[in-house]
Every structure is written in C-alpha cells, then in structure tokens.
Amino acid sequence: MKKLLLFLAVYLTIPLFAQRGKIDIPNLKGYMTLKCDFHMHSVFSDGLVWPTVRVGEAYREGLDAISITDHIEYRPHKDNIIASHNRSGEIAQSTAKSMGIIYIKGSEITRNMPPGHLNAIFLTDSEPLDKPEYMDALLAAKAQNAFIFWNHPGWDAQQPDTTRWWPEHTKLLEQGIIQGIEIVNNGNYYPEAHRWCLEKKLTMIGNSDVHTPMQIFTSGQHRPMTLVFASNATSEAIHEALKERRTAVYNDEYIIGEEKYLKELFENAVEITVSKAENSARVTFRNKSDLIFYLRKTSHDPRLVYFRNVTVAPYIIKPQSVQTITVRLNNGAKGGDVNFRVENFLVQPSQGMNYTVKI
Amino acid sequence: MKKLLLFLAVYLTIPLFAQRGKIDIPNLKGYMTLKCDFHMHSVFSDGLVWPTVRVGEAYREGLDAISITDHIEYRPHKDNIIASHNRSGEIAQSTAKSMGIIYIKGSEITRNMPPGHLNAIFLTDSEPLDKPEYMDALLAAKAQNAFIFWNHPGWDAQQPDTTRWWPEHTKLLEQGIIQGIEIVNNGNYYPEAHRWCLEKKLTMIGNSDVHTPMQIFTSGQHRPMTLVFASNATSEAIHEALKERRTAVYNDEYIIGEEKYLKELFENAVEITVSKAENSARVTFRNKSDLIFYLRKTSHDPRLVYFRNVTVAPYIIKPQSVQTITVRLNNGAKGGDVNFRVENFLVQPSQGMNYTVKI
C-alpha cells in the first residue's frame, strides 16, 4: 500500500499551480512591498478547499504572505471534520515553506454585530480563542501578541443600512484590541472604514475572504490584497509593519492608503521627465510597474494647456509603458505647474491623490 | 494570362474578412438603430489601404453603413495615384453591394482653421468640390443636397488651446451649410462640440477617421461610430435621419446623444422588473444588449438603501446579463424612488443620464 503515498505529492505539483506568478509593484525606500492576503477559508471552517490549495493559489498569483483564518465559531462541516482550530494552519504551513510563501497563523472570531467578525493573526495557538464571550476570545488573542482587525465592517448581512461604528468598537479601540480594519473585503470597498482608519490611526487592510477555489486571473487582474511595506520578507517584519500602519490596499485598479506611501509608490512606479521647448514642454511618463494610473486635470494656470480632449475619460498611464504628452505654454508662460489627480490612488475616502509636475 | 483574374477575388474572401460581425444594440420605436462610420480614408488620399478593405472591415465589425471620405485637397500619393475624386467611392461601392453594406459617397474638404475640415456625404459627384475657395467647395456639395458636418473640431493641430467656435462657423451655420459636428473622432470626445450640438440643433456624429488597416477588435471592443435611428436600412433613410438629428455616438463604453433617444435606448436594452417584499424590494436588470451600463446613486429618500459599498466604482450592468439588487425599505417606507445616473450615457457634455426606478 506504500505506493499510494505518491498521490498527494503528485497532485500538488500539477500545472494548476505550477508557475510562480508575479505582480510588479515597486518597493519604497527602506521597505519591500509585500503582497499579502490575511483572510481566507478552508474546509476546516466554511471554505471549500483543503488548506494546501490556498498556498498553491498564492504561489500562482505571486503573493508573498497569506493567512488562512478559519472561523472559530462557525464550522458547518464539523460533523465530519474533527480538528483543533490550529489544524488548517499546520497543514498549510509546511506546504507554504516548501513553496517560499510566508505563512501567518490566524483565526476569525465570528460574532453578530456588534462587534461582528474580527481576524486575529500572528497567533501561536488558536484554541484559547474558543470562548463564549467575544471579549475573552479577543483577550486570548491579545495575550499571544496577535494583530487584530475588524472584518468587512460594511457587510450587508450585519450592517444592512450604513457602515456603522458601534460603542463596542470604541471600547475595543480604547483598549488597544482593534488595530486595523478591512477597508476592502472580497472586492467591496468601505469608504467609512477608510475614514476611520485615517482618523483613529488604524491599519488599512484589504483581503479576499475567499471560500471557493480561487478564480484564475487573466493578466492584469488580481485578488484584493494588502500591500505591506516591510523591512524584509519575514513574518516578523510584516507584523511590525502592520503595527506601524505601513500598508496600502490593492483592489481592482485602486490603491488605497496614506498619502505618504501612495506618493512614494507613484514616484517609484512612474519615472517622469520634462523636456522644454520654446512654447511647450513634453512630459514623459515611464511606468515600470504593473499598476495603471488614471490622471484627471485639476485647477491650474490656464496658460498651461494639457490633457485636452480627455474630459470624460481620464488620461491613462498603462502598465509597463512609456507615454509622452505635450504641455503648451501660452501667453508668455515660461513654465508652471501641471496639476492633476491620480484618481485611482485613494488618499481620502473615495478621493484621489493630487500631484503636480513642475515645468 | 486570364487566370490571373482569379487573384483579387480570392484574396478578398480570405478569413480576415470572412465572418460577419455583430453588435447588439436595440432599435427604437419606429426606427432601426444602424451602426455607421462616415469618415475614413484610403490610398486615394492619405489612407494606407485600398478602398475595398474598408468594406471588408465594416463587414467584419458588423457595421451597416460607411463612407470613405478621401481628402479633396490632400493627396500625398498623387505622384502615383491618378484618379478623379469619385474613384475610391466607385471601387468601394460595388464591393459594398456584394457584402450587404450601405455605401454612402463622401469627400473631406480639407482646410486650415477656420473652418478646418468638413465632410460632405451623400454626394453624387465629388469633382465639383475641388475649388480654391472653401465656400465654393461647400456650396458645390450643398448643390448636390449633401449632408455636411465639421470634423474633429478640437483637433490639437488646428485648435491648439481650446475647442473654439469661429465666426466662420456661425456663418456656415446661418447659411444652413453645416448640419452636424463630430463630437467624437478617432476616440477623442469634444464636450464643447457636444454642447454646440445641443444649443444649435446640430447632428451629433462620431467616426473613426481611420487611415491604417483597422485594428482587430476583441469581443466587446468597437470602433467609434454614429448610431443612426433610421426608418429603414437604406441610404435615403440614413440621410433623412441625419437631417432630423436622429443619432447618437458610440465611443468606447460611452453613448452620447439627446436624452430622448438615450432613455429609450436604455429602456429597450435593459428590462427592469421590481418585486416587493415586506421591508425590501428586489430590482432585476435584464440587459439584452452588448452595451454596458455604469450606474451611480444620486440623491434619494434615505430610507431606501441600495448600491451600498459601491462608492468609488459605479454599479455595473454587464452586457447580455441578468443581475439583481436588493433595495431595503427602512423606517416604514413602503416604496419610493431608486435614483441613479447612467454615467456612460452622456446627455449633456461630460454628464450622465439620470434615471429613476419606482418601487
């Protein structure tokens, strides 16, 4: 019967997961930009795949770090799946190691609103989180120095009318228990949560919350993820970065985060050069990243004429491209400010990032 | 040598043009929606293809009617191409007939600004348009009952700073010579020209102005075109529709036109049904067209809750799809208005069309 052991090894290396993916997003000064998904499920709670599949998917999509966060309280397969709350992580961890993916142990504390669902990651043992009272569960996580964030704060099923902040969340914040919020979950963006992160100094998180097998992304597509600006590619450095709020969220074509990080990300992704002539200047955008940028003109010296004819659609800098525009300098203007907003770089709720190129 | 005559026939039927394309856009009450491109070039002016290629491209892309509008005054290949201004149309016409495409004879009157470039279509003879004075050329076209429109009014090379209306255009308008304007040319949209069409009762036109071989479009993509709402699929009916301003412009994912047409187009494309429950209603959008719709919530009774979480990105109704949303009815609301703007249906310059679904 020994030969049967061949099975699993074989099936994990099939073409479905064979090729390492790659998403080209620049690093920041002193920090690597790590692509992370801190919220997903396996059959050990209400997911539909074995934990190793999550590792294979992350490998295929070019992620650096993941956390499977099965529900503590919701285990619909529990009649057949008998396991400690640590089990899905244990299974994933060894596969992750062999594939060069950073695995971070986590669990989802799953309650009605308030306080809703919260993820605790960087756990060492999930078992003590299985408590009748949610505060006991959170304190058990905190005792392990976990990083805790509020999941999908605007989920219809729990917040049918508005994305509301409850008194219970104030309490969790004041006690230092909640450190971050998912401003993006499964493709949904919560602008209210974005504002809370800015006002209350919480870490911005974006995750897939995937339950089924992950879809196959075509070139340019990707799952929702958290970009973590970490001093190196280790679990410890990610933990430190999360605590220091060094993150941004990458959802669809949007990057969402603090202006200081998004500005540096934009400048490291797009090399901008200006060459002046008599009555005009040429501005070249050299985008060395897989990111796209939607630029829309903002108020400016009317003697500078640029981005004409793109009144409805914004000016688009495509991934991995070199593009040049002409800026006309009329009525004796010798230079000035080319002002625009990067519409898909959200530095405030639903608002793009202003930027100026000096001529 | 007779066998050589086989050549051309063979090469026109190769797979490149083999399959008739199809773009699914609904008709209006009493009118067929014809897909037309009234501005393109062949080697007989500064284009790079033989006229029959334009017919093959139109066939492949599912267009109903085209006009090759070679420049009267600009013929860079004239050292080698010796022909009357009618020649490209003659060549295209017989191929068009065999392929079931409506061919409309046209020419481009090509001058510095003002008045810039103007297309005259439904001509019977282009030769009389070859005149030193532009007004003589336009009058010669008018004498043939041509339909005349102003091309790419915001073209950088001619209008470097703004999309300007010149006194000469006022004169042409007052004399009934200009009847329409390209508000879209080669992918560029001119909102100023859109406003002029609304204010001055001019026909909105959108064309490709293609010079090279047309690109191959992937599913869902298409060239810029004019949608003509014509009483039947004939050249005469198109002419009548243009004179009566029964058009819209289809550019990228945008439809641009008068609200009365766009509203009917939307309603004929998307069947909307409402089913009410105790505290909520379900609204189903059945999109039977190839059009996409971007909906964004506008001001409304706050007791109706809908389109939550789509604060940045609009709510999207995909082509050929059936999608359902839930509208919550809070605080005793028994019904109300679900207000939104169809953002990519421009009924005013750069502005979407408001719409209400009654609950």
Next chain:
Amino acid sequence: MKKLLLFLAVYLTIPLFAQRGKIDIPNLKGYMTLKCDFHMHSVFSDGLVWPTVRVGEAYREGLDAISITDHIEYRPHKDNIIASHNRSGEIAQSTAKSMGIIYIKGSEITRNMPPGHLNAIFLTDSEPLDKPEYMDALLAAKAQNAFIFWNHPGWDAQQPDTTRWWPEHTKLLEQGIIQGIEIVNNGNYYPEAHRWCLEKKLTMIGNSDVHTPMQIFTSGQHRPMTLVFASNATSEAIHEALKERRTAVYNDEYIIGEEKYLKELFENAVEITVSKAENSARVTFRNKSDLIFYLRKTSHDPRLVYFRNVTVAPYIIKPQSVQTITVRLNNGAKGGDVNFRVENFLVQPSQGMNYTVKI
C-alpha cells in the same frame, strides 16, 4: 448566530460556478449523448476540494452526470475527516439535484497491482466495500448491482514497463466482475486497454480522476470524459448503457470507441453534400458540433484529385463551420470514392476511422 447560515449558500453561487457550460455533441438515433465523468476525488479521500465543488465544476463545464469515487482504503486526511464512505456522495447529491446534474454514487477500491484500482459505481452503500480482501470488496459492490471498471490500467506507478493484463484480471472478467476499463485517465490514453475492450467486450471509459480544483477550460477545451449513449437522461439509463457498452471516450481532440457509434456520431455532426460539375465536384462539410475532425487521404482512384498540399498536416474540419473542397475528376472519371481517414476518431488502438464520400 443564525445569520451565519447565509454563508455557504452565498459562496456556492459565486461567479466561479455561475454559468452553465455547453459542449455540442450530437445524439445518436434513439439515444442521447450524455457527458459523464465517473472518477474524481474530494477531501474525503485524497482530493483537495469539498464534494460540492465537483458539482459546481460539472455544471460550469456542461457535464450531465458525475460520480465522486473517493478511495475506500486511502484516506490521507483521516486524522481530521471522520466519515462513512458514503458521506462525500451524500453531500454532493443534494447540490447536484439542485443544479440539474445526475449524481451517481461510487467508490474506488484501491489496491496494489494486481488488480490495481477499480471503481464501483451505482452503489447504494459504500461501507460494505471496506474489506481486507479485494475480492470481498468487489463482491460486496457486485451484490449491490454496481458497475465495476478497472482504473488507469497503464499507470506508471503500478505498471512501470507495459500495460499488462494479469491473471487476476482474467479471473475478474470470467466472474463477470469487471465490466469496463478506463482507456483514458487524466489525459493518458492506453491503447492496450483499448484493444482489450474490443476483444473482451468491455465498456470503454474515460475520466478525469481530478484531485485538485479543476482547471478553467478555455473555449474548445474540456476534461476527459465518457460519452454515454443513453435512452434518456437518468441514472438508470446511464447504468443500462454502460452495461450494454454504449459509450465512447472524449479526450482532447480524440473520440475513441466502437466504429458503429463513431460513424453515426460523425455523420450526425457533419452534414456532407456533393455537387457535381463537368470535371469536378464540390464537397461541403457542414459541422454543426463542437468537435474537430482531422481527415487524411487514403488510397483511392488516382483520377480523383483532392486534399492537395495537405501532405503533412491533415485536412481539418473546424467546430461549428461550413467548409467546401474541390475534387477534380480527371481522365474521364465521372465519379468515384473520396476516401479518407478521420484520424482523431479512433476505432482501433491508435488508429483512425476510414470513411468514404461517394461522388
């Protein structure tokens, strides 16, 4: 906590499985052609997905019937998954019913060679198959009127040198226990097994044996499957068809089976019409199916000239296409036989099906 029950229902209906697939293969006279996969795995043995995922995949790919055949003897997840051998089928069955997929209960009896692995399907209870002696397991299946077939008879791990028929298989055959063989498993074709099926009157089976999430197929691609020619779309009719050897195997671009079925399949897929002229004839192939056909000329009256220039590559009839060839009739030939082989319709091991079109 009740709201949590929403989860699973929601996640099963996400876009990944949202759209019913369709593979266009014609029926035979008196029989429907059902697309079936009788060999796949879930987490209940060594697969990596929850059983419902298999149903969703089948729905997406346009299959009519499936069987999850988890190993009786090999359950690598058994430390955590505690269940009867019937459990994966029970879970799949209710989802299958809601999605209109025929579910057939099965198990894989998993032994070293001889006799290797065997699938028993149409079981009512898998528990009695859990026996130390393989013959006892097979007899337990037989007692339930199961249909039993030998899996991947040429699997390297068990048959490293040749695809060998062992004395044990003779015994199983003589006792009426083995009724079919996988001549295709997971994309691998076993020509020896194909020969055995023809010689020993065994049913030809082809399956995916999938363990991971199934890949996403692009248009024209499909998983290996068994085509079952059944009197109607029920589990009972499939069972009857399998017993009467009314099957073919669809692997990649190949159809493998008995000539009587393949000939009818070809004729129902491709309508062939001949129109004669003086010295030539035109043969039109109207392929109304999603199948492709590779035709290669075989020996024929040299006065008939056809398929010229296709000496290396065969003549290809593409899916859903209409294609016409010319057959020249030289030296006074008034007609004759256009002979060719359909190379990808295997009616003997590794050999295509001969066919003649009469002129």
Next chain:
Amino acid sequence: MKKLLLFLAVYLTIPLFAQRGKIDIPNLKGYMTLKCDFHMHSVFSDGLVWPTVRVGEAYREGLDAISITDHIEYRPHKDNIIASHNRSGEIAQSTAKSMGIIYIKGSEITRNMPPGHLNAIFLTDSEPLDKPEYMDALLAAKAQNAFIFWNHPGWDAQQPDTTRWWPEHTKLLEQGIIQGIEIVNNGNYYPEAHRWCLEKKLTMIGNSDVHTPMQIFTSGQHRPMTLVFASNATSEAIHEALKERRTAVYNDEYIIGEEKYLKELFENAVEITVSKAENSARVTFRNKSDLIFYLRKTSHDPRLVYFRNVTVAPYIIKPQSVQTITVRLNNGAKGGDVNFRVENFLVQPSQGMNYTVKI
C-alpha cells in the same frame, strides 16, 4: 496647408504597429538566424495596402528582412496607379530603414505554367524585367545578380493535378537561373518541391504571399517565413546565405530544411541533460526558444522504457519550458539510446528528424 504634412507621420506611428515583435529562435554557430519574408504585395500590383504597411507589419511581428514583390505583368489597379516597377520598393525602403528592418528590392515575374511565377530579389532596377518573353525578363534579373526562385509550384490554379516539374524548369535550372523554390507559400507546403530542393541543390524558401492587411497573430502564431542563417544582419549576408542554401522554412509549427541545420537548431533550442539512477534515468529538456517540438518514439532497445501512454499524441516540448521524463532501465540495462523522431522538423518530404539521446 503646411500642417497637413503632419498626417502621414502621425498615422504610421499609431498603436497598430507600435510594438516591436519578437520570435525567439536560436542562432547557429557562426550564423544569425534571420526571419525573412520574400514575397508580398502592395497596391502597386494586386495587394490591398500601401507599401509602408508591409514594413509596419514586419516590425510588429519581429521579422528581420522583407521584400515586396509586386507583379510585373499583373497590375489590376493600373488605371489609377501609375508608377515604375521600382516604386513600391522605394516607398517601403525609407520606412524600413527608420524601423530597423532590412529591405530587399524584388519583383514577381508572373506567367502561365510553365514556368509559372518566379520572384527575383536583390534587384537594383525592376524596369528591365518588363519584357514580353519570360526568359528575357529572367535574364534581365540575372544580369543584376538577382536571386531567383519559383513561387508556389503546386498552386492549384496552375498545377491542378500534381506539383509537376516541367522541361522548362530543367532548362532554367541548367542555366543557373532558378536558385530556389517556395516549398511553403501562404501556409501550403509542397512536399514534391521539398524533394526537388534536396535533389537538385536548390534553396528552400517559405513566404506569406500576403495581399490583404496581415492578420494579427496571437502569441505563438506567426506568418510563413524563411529562416536565413546569415553571417550578419545585412542584405549582403542574406544574399550570400540564400546562394549557399543556408535556410530553413518556418510554417505553422513546422521547421523544414536540411538535417544539418535542423539538428543544430534543435540542439541550440533545447538543452538536454541526463541524470542516471540505479534502474532509471531522468532526461530534462530545457527549451529556451519559442519553438514547439513533437517527439515520437522510434525503434529502440526494449529494455529502455520511455514516452509511455503517448501512443497517439506525440510527446510535446512546449515553448520556453523545462520538462523532465523518466527512462526506465530494465533487465539489467545500464544505459542505451533513447530514440525518437522530432515530427515537426521535416528533413525529408513529410518526414521528421530522427534524434537520439544517449543514456
């Protein structure tokens, strides 16, 4: 009117031709592998595009050298296009220079069979080829040291029954006028012409003979072309290589040519490494090219077992891939020859190239 000169320059740089293509085929020792198309048409004969379009297409597809070979005798647009036979080449040449494409001046001498159509390339002046007698035309080309080859020798319209060699061709060969033959034209392969090239020491040529705008190729697809093994990337080196028969033809997935070149091409494309164990060996194929390889086992020591289960379909080495197979060494075999045929590398008419990997 000066501004109109902007037109052509602008339209030649549009996205259709914006990006330089790349096809990865290895060089040979001492020779670069240049991708060439020596047969295409423009509006100056019966083609449907302006000559510059052919340069743009070559740029987009990654070709190194092209020749537009308009018919001398067949000019269906001659009522409107008045030009010397040199004109299309003059127009193409300057665009080619600016785009880094090698342009080779050529013409097609176009006669009924015999001798059919012949291309003369490396001409300095096409005018003297316009002669009533074909032999005079050929001698005029020869007087300019042109390289002359026979086009599409099996073209149905001229050779309806067989690909026949006529006495006239013997004469042309004996006089040193014909130096090569198109064994591939527009996707059609002529095995008889392949044999003639081998027997009569003629250069193998493959060309597109494109008349319409060239289709857009998806990744992995390409037009028919001649691979020229030249000492450097110049017109002179290509001429020398053609005279010395240093070519191969690349059509679809086939490479056709002399065994000495194809063997080296295979070895430079695929790095093969063998690692031996007790009773088996592992053979790794590292394909660093865009070529695909279809391998089929040939007769061999039966104690070496390899390529099992691939009896119908060949073993495929995909482009830019690394693949490993196991060779079992049975019954005490310590090593031996792994024999196979590279089926798509034709070294004889319709026959693949034999190759052996030593274990």
